[in-house]
Amino acid sequence: NAGVTQTPKFRILKIGQSMTLQCAQDMNHNYMYWYRQDPGMGLKLIYYSVGAGITDKGEVPNGYNVSRSTTEDFPLRLELAAPSQTSVYFCASSYYGGSPLHFGNGTRLTVT
């Protein structure tokens, strides 16, 4: 039981490049979330999903897209990377809306 797995762990992008951050969970959780954390700050919600085929915007969705074609996977897409997207990205999942969240160990992204 791996929990929440995020890949890659680190990535450096040039301005304007695109990439997909991968997130997979093997706990059969319905709810999945993407957060970003800037240095010295708390986490901010980017997008979330309550089940396959259903996604919704969080607090800071601009510049990102998501899809949820399966229960297990919730990839986050950056289309045109900008320096403001330099951050640590965390994926999380929960069984339902009120249950504790399980987090992955993050992807550290630098855009230069």
Added chain:
Amino acid sequence: DAKTTQPNSMESNEEEPVHLPCNHSTISGTDYIHWYRQLPSQGPEYVIHGLTSNVNNRMASLAIAEDRKSSTLILHRATLRDAAVYYCILRDVESGGGADGLTFGKGTHLIIQP
């Protein structure tokens, strides 16, 4: 979700109890009090949560004031591994079913001295 207030940092000695305070004066009747912690270079980790009564689990205890306007996370015997940022978060699962996750503040940076 209602706002919480925590000290920026606290320091404690190894093997001593630690009491981490959290104020939430605007808490509503359906807000659960959640605590998470984030170890260096890791994602947040669930610690404990409660509604009205005090709660205990293998990691910690949660003491909730009678008026629910404040709570305290208690680590009974701190170890160096407990050095982390601790987040106190209110979660209203009645409103939207909690589907939109958690709202994180800056938390309390707990420093453990050997």
